[in-house]
Amino acid sequence: MSDPEMRALDRHSLAMTIWLCCGFVAAACFSYGFGAGGILFVAWGFSVILAGFIAHIIVNAVYDAYFTSRELALGLIAYAVALVSFGLALLLSHDFARRQFLPVSLGLIIVPAVVIFYMIVHFGVRRTFESFDVIRRFSRSNRSAS
Amino acid sequence: MTELLAIALGILLAYALYIAVQCTRHDPNGESHLLAAASLPTWTYVFAASGIAVSALGIPDHLRLLSFYGFQRNQLVLGLIIVALTGTLFQRRLTIAARIVGARTVGELFGVYYQSTTIRLYLLLLTFLFAVPFAAAALTEAGMLLSATTGHLPVVPSIAAIAIFLFLFSAIGGWRAVIYVTAAFSALLLVLMIFISGFSAAVFDQLAVLSRSGTTQPGGILTDAIPGVIQLVRGVGKEAPQGGLWTTAAAASFAIAAIGIVLSPGFGFLGLTTRTRRGFAFSQVWILAALAAGTLLFLGPIIGAEMVASASSAPTSPGDTSFGPLTGRLARADELVAICLVVMLIVSLLITVGFFTASGASIFTTELVDRYFVPGMIGSERRLAARIALAAICFTATLLACFLPITTAIVSSTTLSLSAQLLPAFLGVCWLRWISRSAVIAGLIVGSLLVIFTEPPGLVLFDRLFVELPWGRWPLTIHSAAWGLPFNLAACLIVSLWTRNDVEHRHRDQLHDIYLRDDWIAFGGRAARGAKWSLPLLWSFFALGPGAILGNTFFSRPIFIDKDASLGVPSLWVWQAIFWIAGVLLVWWLAYRVRLSIVDVSSVRTRTLAGRQWSAGGSLQPKWIEVSLARLARRENIAR
Numbered sequence: 001m002s003d004p005e006m007r008a009l010d011r012h013s014l015a016m017t018i019w020l021c022c023g024f025v026a027a028a029c030f031s032y033g034f035g036a037g038g039i040l041f042v043a044w045g046f047s048v049i050l051a052g053f054i055a056h057i058i059v060n061a062v063y064d065a066y067f068t069s070r071e072l073a074l075g076l077i078a079y080a081v082a083l084v085s086f087g088l089a090l091l092l093s094h095d096f097a098r099r100q101f102l103p104v105s106l107g108l109i110i111v112p113a114v115v116i117f118y119m120i121v122h123f124g125v126r127r128t129f130e131s132f133d134v135i136r137r138f139s140r141s142n143r144s145a146s
Numbered sequence: 147m148t149e150l151l152a153i154a155l156g157i158l159l160a161y162a163l164y165i166a167v168q169c170t171r172h173d174p175n176g177e178s179h180l181l182a183a184a185s186l187p188t189w190t191y192v193f194a195a196s197g198i199a200v201s202a203l204g205i206p207d208h209l210r211l212l213s214f215y216g217f218q219r220n221q222l223v224l225g226l227i228i229v230a231l232t233g234t235l236f237q238r239r240l241t242i243a244a245r246i247v248g249a250r251t252v253g254e255l256f257g258v259y260y261q262s263t264t265i266r267l268y269l270l271l272l273t274f275l276f277a278v279p280f281a282a283a284a285l286t287e288a289g290m291l292l293s294a295t296t297g298h299l300p301v302v303p304s305i306a307a308i309a310i311f312l313f314l315f316s317a318i319g320g321w322r323a324v325i326y327v328t329a330a331f332s333a334l335l336l337v338l339m340i341f342i343s344g345f346s347a348a349v350f351d352q353l354a355v356l357s358r359s360g361t362t363q364p365g366g367i368l369t370d371a372i373p374g375v376i377q378l379v380r381g382v383g384k385e386a387p388q389g390g391l392w393t394t395a396a397a398a399s400f401a402i403a404a405i406g407i408v409l410s411p412g413f414g415f416l417g418l419t420t421r422t423r424r425g426f427a428f429s430q431v432w433i434l435a436a437l438a439a440g441t442l443l444f445l446g447p448i449i450g451a452e453m454v455a456s457a458s459s460a461p462t463s464p465g466d467t468s469f470g471p472l473t474g475r476l477a478r479a480d481e482l483v484a485i486c487l488v489v490m491l492i493v494s495l496l497i498t499v500g501f502f503t504a505s506g507a508s509i510f511t512t513e514l515v516d517r518y519f520v521p522g523m524i525g526s527e528r529r530l531a532a533r534i535a536l537a538a539i540c541f542t543a544t545l546l547a548c549f550l551p552i553t554t555a556i557v558s559s560t561t562l563s564l565s566a567q568l569l570p571a572f573l574g575v576c577w578l579r580w581i582s583r584s585a586v587i588a589g590l591i592v593g594s595l596l597v598i599f600t601e602p603p604g605l606v607l608f609d610r611l612f613v614e615l616p617w618g619r620w621p622l623t624i625h626s627a628a629w630g631l632p633f634n635l636a637a638c639l640i641v642s643l644w645t646r647n648d649v650e651h652r653h654r655d656q657l658h659d660i661y662l663r664d665d666w667i668a669f670g671g672r673a674a675r676g677a678k679w680s681l682p683l684l685w686s687f688f689a690l691g692p693g694a695i696l697g698n699t700f701f702s703r704p705i706f707i708d709k710d711a712s713l714g715v716p717s718l719w720v721w722q723a724i725f726w727i728a729g730v731l732l733v734w735w736l737a738y739r740v741r742l743s744i745v746d747v748s749s750v751r752t753r754t755l756a757g758r759q760w761s762a763g764g765s766l767q768p769k770w771i772e773v774s775l776a777r778l779a780r781r782e783n784i785a786r
Contacts, residue, residue, distance in 0.1 A: 001173050012168070017193075017326075018333075020161055022337075024334065028486050031482040037349075
């Protein structure tokens with residue numbers, strides 16, 4: 001095993017460890033928060049996710065690395081699943097919509113806000129905007145293909 | 147709840163398998179399967195070492211006993227500071243010595259330093275005890291916990307399922323994967339313990355630990371006081387001590403047993419296979435002494451008290467306590483939180499089983515197979531040998547856990563105490579050049595005999611074969627490790643007096659001369675030297691020794707005023723908290739300021755000591771093994 005491979009494996013394992021710990025606690029907080037726990041525990045759940053994200057950033061800084069494409073894909077899928085589940089829960093459960101709309105929607109806004117804030121700090125405004133500028137990337141790839 | 151538990155354990159299994167597959171993908175030839183190329187990252191040591199030290203003490207047992215005995219049992223957590231101090235004393239020198247002689251395991255190092263096969267065999271016996279009976283006892287407990295939580299899954303399939311899970315990821319990923327997973331589970335254990343305690347504080351009306359102060363358990367057990375310095379009783383099973391088992395003598399002697407974890411061959415193997423040694427000090431000071439000991443000291447009593455408060459009736463014996471009522475109470479609030487409690491307990495047991503079976507397999511392959519049976523194996527052959535060794539260990543441990551749980555518990559009770567008897571051998575390699583081979587062996591024989599005859603194996607055997615002994619387990623409330631160690635040290639000292647100028651001393655001097663030249667530790671002047679050995683002793687006297695008895699009433703009935711003070715928490719808890727802080731500062735001072743745990747290998751050259759006498763990792767196949775193996779191979783060929 002070469003040294004860069006070993007470092008990548010070390011970083012990935014540490015990141016996975018962080019999410020394993022945060023995942024269990026966040027799931028329990030959400031589960032109780034959606035039941036008898038209320039807004040406080042939902043907020044705790046989102047806080048734990050943000051803590052996990054910050055810890056992941058620290059790991060990246062220590063290992064002088066950035067999120068891998070797999071990690072980004074996994075994060076995006078998890079967020080998309082959460083959004084869809086939230087939408088379905090709002091449609092199917094009146095009680096959920098009445099009690100949980102505000103805290104969950106706030107949490108779902110804060111999480112990407114923190115991610116974008118991190119990207120701005122890390123890359124600067126222009127490169128952050130370019131990361132999301134799908135139209136330009138699409139037209140560039142079309143041009144190079146033709 | 148069964149489905150949720152299955153999902154939670156499935157996530158752990160998926161995680162472990164994923165890590166194992168990642169490790170083996172990067173190592174197709176199996177070169178680093180056995181030793182992880184001695185390049186485990188610092189963060190794994192930081193978490194894994196602390197997790198192993200805490201888990202090997204038995205978290206479920208500790209919480210159960212905490213719920214019965216209260217704060218007198220909590221005193222034992224301060225023993226983790228002694229564990230950290232022991233790590234501080236030996237880890238640096240052990241790493242340096244292994245580098246100098248090119249040893250891969252503690253057994254190889256001791257074998258080559260003391261020129262002794264007996265000491266090697268003793269270490270292999272200890273490796274076996276940790277890998278098989280000790281791991282099997284934890285496996286039984288994990289299976290019973292799983293079975294009790296699901297309610298309908300029998301114990302034997304539960305044990306088998308856990309064993310298969312542990313074997314799979316260890317066999318696929320090798321030593322590196324085991325340590326990654328152990329580190330992750332250790333972090334999870336810590337996080338879940340904090341979460342469960344925090345949840346109990348937030349959700350339950352009032353914390354039982356605060357309302358329980360001043361109460362006495364049935365049987366006169368004092369829950370917030372230490373029941374004396376020592377009690378003149380014949381031991382567990384013969385005579386019950388008044389007010390509880392955990393006197394200051396019991397707590398101090400239990401701390402001596404706890405150092406057996408740091409001195410175990412598996413723990414040493416972990417240290418020797420870690421890449422940069424920066425993690426030693428951080429792990430010992432901030433994770434083990436500060437975080438792990440602090441979490442157990444403050445949150446353990448909260449969980450223990452909630453266990454009692456959740457039960458329908460107060461327990462009349464330690465055996466009456468169980469996690470069932472608390473799990474049920476948490477499940478009524480939220481099932482996933484109850485699952486977190488069960489996962490926390492199972493994970494602590496998985497750490498013990500996974501680490502000790504895998505380290506056992508690696509050590510046996512390195513020290514037995516590679517050295518005596520099949521010398522000169524290449525990477526893939528070594529990986530196969532390690533997998534076969536692991537399969538044999540896991541199979542034996544599972545059989546014992548499933549079908550002989552009582553025998554396993556009896557045999558495993560001696561493991562930590564026997565491991566603690568290695569203290570003089572470690573002192574000899576790391577610090578005291580005059581400790582000779584004969585002295586170490588004499589001490590080991592005397593110490594081990596005393597350990598065995600103050601623990602169930604010796605007592606049961608002697609009772610069955612000859613006559614009933616007049617004492618029981620841990621006479622005078624002193625743990626077996628502390629019965630063995632003073633006599634061990636005395637025997638070692640006496641024999642060393644006669645043998646200090648023997649012909650081997652020149653051989654031992656070579657290593658210590660290199661320490662003096664390349665690994666000099668500045669202990670300072672006379673006063674500074676005095677402080678370095680007297681402060682730990684002073685701390686031990688007040689935190690764990692006879693001085694701890696003052697903590698019973700020191701803050702609730704201060705000696706300076708006539709009135710009683712109302713703290714809201716037991717005086718003993720405050721005493722423990724103060725000495726925990728003092729203990730962390732002490733470990734920090736020794737590890738960082740005195741630089742006992744700061745390893746700088748830049749000035750130490752690898753394999754400085756060469757020659758036949760210092761050949762640590764070389765193979766040494768005796769003629770009779772060579773002939774026997776050749777004969778077997780020839781028969782196999784003829785049969786084909």
